[in-house]
Amino acid sequence: MATMNMIQALNSALDVMMERDGDVVSFGEDAGYFGGVFRVTANLQKKYGLDRSFDAPINEAAIVAMAIGMAARGLKPVAEIQFADYIFPGLDQIVSELSRLRYRTAGTFTAPVVIRTPCGGGIRGGQTHSMSPEAFFTHIPGVQVMMPSNPYDAKGMLISAIESPDPVIFFEPKRLYNGPFDGHSGGALSSWGKHPKGEVPEGHYTVPIGKADVVREGNAVTIVTYGTLVLVAQAAAEKAGVDAEVIDLRTLVPYDIETIARSVNKTGRCIVAQEAPRTSGFAAELAAQIQEECFYALEAPIQRVTGWDTPYPHAHEWSYFPGPERFINAMNAVLEA
Amino acid sequence: MAQDEPRFHVPAPHVRPGDTPDFSHLDLQAAGEAPRPDPSVAGMETRDLALGLIGVLDHNHQAVGDWDPKLQPDVLREGLRHMMLTRAYDDRMLKLQRQGKMSFYMKSTGEEAVAVAGAMALDKGDMVFPSYRQQGILFARGRNIVDMMCHCISNSRDNLKGRQLPVHYTWAEGNFFSISGNLATQFPQAVGYAMACQYKGDKQIAASWIGEGSTAEGDFHGALVLASTYKAPVILNVVNNQWAISTFQGIAAGQSPSFALKGIGYGLASLRVDGNDFLAVYAATQWAAERARAGHGATVIETYTYRADAHSTSDDPSGYRPRGENEIWPLGDPIARLKNHLIGLGEWDEARHTALEKEQNELVIASYKEAESHGTLHDGPLSPVNSIFEDVYAEQDWRLRRQRQDLGV
Numbered sequence: 001m002a003t004m005n006m007i008q009a010l011n012s013a014l015d016v017m018m019e020r021d022g023d024v025v026s027f028g029e030d031a032g033y034f035g036g037v038f039r040v041t042a043n044l045q046k047k048y049g050l051d052r053s054f055d056a057p058i059n060e061a062a063i064v065a066m067a068i069g070m071a072a073r074g075l076k077p078v079a080e081i082q083f084a085d086y087i088f089p090g091l092d093q094i095v096s097e098l099s100r101l102r103y104r105t106a107g108t109f110t111a112p113v114v115i116r117t118p119c120g121g122g123i124r125g126g127q128t129h130s131m132s133p134e135a136f137f138t139h140i141p142g143v144q145v146m147m148p149s150n151p152y153d154a155k156g157m158l159i160s161a162i163e164s165p166d167p168v169i170f171f172e173p174k175r176l177y178n179g180p181f182d183g184h185s186g187g188a189l190s191s192w193g194k195h196p197k198g199e200v201p202e203g204h205y206t207v208p209i210g211k212a213d214v215v216r217e218g219n220a221v222t223i224v225t226y227g228t229l230v231l232v233a234q235a236a237a238e239k240a241g242v243d244a245e246v247i248d249l250r251t252l253v254p255y256d257i258e259t260i261a262r263s264v265n266k267t268g269r270c271i272v273a274q275e276a277p278r279t280s281g282f283a284a285e286l287a288a289q290i291q292e293e294c295f296y297a298l299e300a301p302i303q304r305v306t307g308w309d310t311p312y313p314h315a316h317e318w319s320y321f322p323g324p325e326r327f328i329n330a331m332n333a334v335l336e337a
Numbered sequence: 338m339a340q341d342e343p344r345f346h347v348p349a350p351h352v353r354p355g356d357t358p359d360f361s362h363l364d365l366q367a368a369g370e371a372p373r374p375d376p377s378v379a380g381m382e383t384r385d386l387a388l389g390l391i392g393v394l395d396h397n398h399q400a401v402g403d404w405d406p407k408l409q410p411d412v413l414r415e416g417l418r419h420m421m422l423t424r425a426y427d428d429r430m431l432k433l434q435r436q437g438k439m440s441f442y443m444k445s446t447g448e449e450a451v452a453v454a455g456a457m458a459l460d461k462g463d464m465v466f467p468s469y470r471q472q473g474i475l476f477a478r479g480r481n482i483v484d485m486m487c488h489c490i491s492n493s494r495d496n497l498k499g500r501q502l503p504v505h506y507t508w509a510e511g512n513f514f515s516i517s518g519n520l521a522t523q524f525p526q527a528v529g530y531a532m533a534c535q536y537k538g539d540k541q542i543a544a545s546w547i548g549e550g551s552t553a554e555g556d557f558h559g560a561l562v563l564a565s566t567y568k569a570p571v572i573l574n575v576v577n578n579q580w581a582i583s584t585f586q587g588i589a590a591g592q593s594p595s596f597a598l599k600g601i602g603y604g605l606a607s608l609r610v611d612g613n614d615f616l617a618v619y620a621a622t623q624w625a626a627e628r629a630r631a632g633h634g635a636t637v638i639e640t641y642t643y644r645a646d647a648h649s650t651s652d653d654p655s656g657y658r659p660r661g662e663n664e665i666w667p668l669g670d671p672i673a674r675l676k677n678h679l680i681g682l683g684e685w686d687e688a689r690h691t692a693l694e695k696e697q698n699e700l701v702i703a704s705y706k707e708a709e710s711h712g713t714l715h716d717g718p719l720s721p722v723n724s725i726f727e728d729v730y731a732e733q734d735w736r737l738r739r740q741r742q743d744l745g746v
Binding site for chain 2: 089
């Protein structure tokens with residue numbers, strides 16, 4: 001076991017897979033020689049050569065399309081989109097092409113592409129470097145959507161994504177790249193080295209697609225979330241002294257309804273949380289499905305903790321971010337009901 | 338009230354419905370005039386070829402100039418046969434659509450040489466990424482006509498399980514990629530595919546086709562950037578058939594005098610070719626394929642042609658262009674030109690031509706009868722209903738399993 005932050009863990013996943021499988025290639029804007037603006041692809045070009053880890057022109061549609069073409073010819077491309085906020089020029093290639101190739105060809109052509117992209121706020125990124133656009137991608141039949149919350153999962157999930165026969169949009173919450181985050185903006189950056197999930201095996205292992213993780217057991221309320229908010233929810237429950245069960249979804253599509261339903265049927269209370277704006281967010285899908293599954297076990301309306309229906313502000317970033325106070329308010333509301 | 342003069346420039350065609358068809362404004366280089374450089378030439382050196390017009394068949398139907406591919410009569414007859422069958426098939430399918438036998442159809446009339454000569458000049462192992470008007474490739478590669486029809490009528494034998502609009506073919510065994518319908522998306526995909534061919538160390542290349550109207554899409558430019566940056570073994574064909582549904586080519590061309598010229602800005606070898614000249618399309622494709630296979634990179638080929646019929650069965654061209662334009666198109670008809678060339682060589686005659694037409698029409702009619710025996714969109718049988726939940730992913734997750742059960746299948 002080694003201690004890794006999330007960047008090192010993701011880099012290790014790519015390294016392990018490129019070592020094992022000569023068809024795995026990695027590319028993106030600044031992702032070749034320099035190793036990516038967040039350094040996730042560092043040293044891969046040096047180790048595996050120019051044709052396996054290379055710089056791409058600034059054209060997200062072309063990056064996704066190139067990956068589709070390569071995958072159709074048997075490669076396993078891992079394309080980096082530098083910020084999730086920049087993914088939209090590539091959206092047509094994802095929605096109309098990548099997601100449907102297996103379907104529209106009745107399985108005769110497939111494109112097992114992984115698109116990695118850093119998402120989320122908390123790094124003073126302003127409106128163009130802070131988005132959590134995962135909900136858009138959960139609305140596209142044919143793609144899988146994943147978002148890890150710690151280095152151990154990040155590596156095992158990325159390896160699963162690369163090995164999957166179907167495309168994966170892999171969101172990396174960049175606030176967690178260098179250390180865990182409890183949602184208190186003023187606090188010093190802590191280190192993944194002191195967190196149990198910062199212990200990461202150096203070799204190959206997988207965290208399966210579609211399996212959630214109960215990261216905190218409890219009986220009073222279930223909090224279902226993913227990415228940065230997994231850690232914020234845990235910290236908020238500790239601070240409030242609430243016996244909350246926190247579920248880290250890890251895979252959004254297809255999400256693990258069994259684990260969620262088991263927990264909500266036990267606690268009878270539920271909060272769904274996302275960093276993205278509230279309206280039509282993924283939390284809305286979770287709330288709808290949970291009430292279908294668990295209506296007669298629910299003792300209170302499901303609460304949502306989300307960002308606001310505004311763009312991500314720069315100066316008032318921490319008024320936007322759904323921090324511990326908002327979780328505590330939601331826990332109070334759902335427990336008092 | 339409309340302004341007398343528009344306040345900004347909006348290009349317009351020379352003639353509109355009610356006007357006399359007229360192409361006298363076109364200044365087209367004569368067959369045989371364009372020089373043929375070595376396929377290893379630097380891309381920038383092809384600028385004059387991007388502005389000119391590569392042609393082989395002259396007004397007397399003789400093959401002239403450096404670009405003459407000097408094909409054997411058998412190959413010429415094969416090309417003629419594929420183009421004629423493409424047309425016979427299109428004509429029959431249009432009639433069947435009008436009879437309500439299928440939801441939609443798109444003909445390639447007048448553009449048969451673009452697809453057939455392009456496909457014949459490639460290896461059968463090369464992957465093609467067509468748009469929706471290159472059905473000629475399927476004939477050139479020998480696809481079963483009954484299978485094509487079963488797709489178009491979405492019946493129980495449709496290899497795409499009824500998921501695609503008619504003419505949006507896929508044929509993996511024939512190295513024919515899936516036709517999207519979203520314009521230009523296949524162009525940058527073809528570049529990625531070509532790069533993967535190089536990565537795998539084989540001599541396979543990729544070729545793609547889009548219409549001139551689609552060059553306005555970002556994916557056209559993305560494809561050219563990728564092809565140039567990575568020197569990919571790909572042929573990027575722009576089929577300039579003058580019309581994007583009702584929109585004339587000038588709306589996409591703007592002030593650019595040719596679509597091939599756009600490739601020069603990316604440093605790519607770029608050729609403009611008489612798209613109704615089977616020999617010219619063949620020769621240009623052969624040149625580009627040789628260039629790609631030798632590692633000299635991509636070629637942009639503008640095939641200059643004319644969409645002789647409607648965009649699709651949902652379109653009526655009399656609303657935006659004069660009737661009869663196709664009859665005076667200065668580059669003529671690709672089938673008539675190759676036929677006359679073969680007759681001039683003493684390798685073909687009217688009687689054989691008429692007999693072949695009859696034979697092909699009968700084949701098409703018989704093929705449809707057989708296709709219909711496997712069902713039609715209207716009366717079935719179709720692919721099983723539960724197939725709508727298949728192939729979304731390699732395996733059905735709980736959502737799809739439940740939804741399939743909700744539908745009761």
